Amino acid sequence: MIKYAADQNDYVRNVVLTNAAQNHQMVVPGIQKDIAHYFAQEILQNILKEFKNDFFFLIYGDESSNISGKEQMVVALRFVDSGGNVKERFIGVVHVMETSSLSLKYAIDNLFAHHDLSLMKVWGQGYDGRSNMKGEFSGLKTLIMNENKSAYYVHCFAHQLQLALVALARKHVDIADFFNMISTLMNVVGASCKRKDMIRQKQAEKVAE
Incomplete structure (x- = not known):
């Protein structure tokens, strides 16, 4: 850097x-x-300067754990700028203590407050299909819609595509065997410090060439 x-x-x-x-x-x-x-x-x-007071936007979110085991939620916004162009902007990774809908909603509220954004400007939501995200009674999308009835939920198309690709890959013998082999290799190498050192050494030699 x-x-x-x-x-x-x-x-x-x-x-x-x-x-x-x-x-x-x-x-x-x-x-x-x-x-x-x-x-x-x-x-x-x-990125935030691209927003104007009259801009409405959609919010996308997904939660996952990082390599250190901490739960995090990624937040991105989608909007149409003054030139009529559709834009998606990543605005942050938020650490959450747990992945319950209340915890995720609290994290979004804090993120919006920090960047002076309003949930009343949210006219759409896109998450995966887990109950803590799309639950009809206590999911994240419901908690947001309780404050803004216009924040309609749509199952994230990227997640739907991922599910379709995973299902298709499992039906293809060669692809399924490839991923099984990769998984086995990762388990074998990851369980041994000596094997990790051997991989690093081989990679260093390859880079040096």
């Missing part, structure tokens, strides 16, 4: 990496994370 910034700006290039004074090369992990955070904030502010 520092190298990229240096390549784009002469002033930055003169004060970082090998041109930095003593050990001020700006490559400490904490500094790198701060830089990435500020980049993300700047990009997000530019």
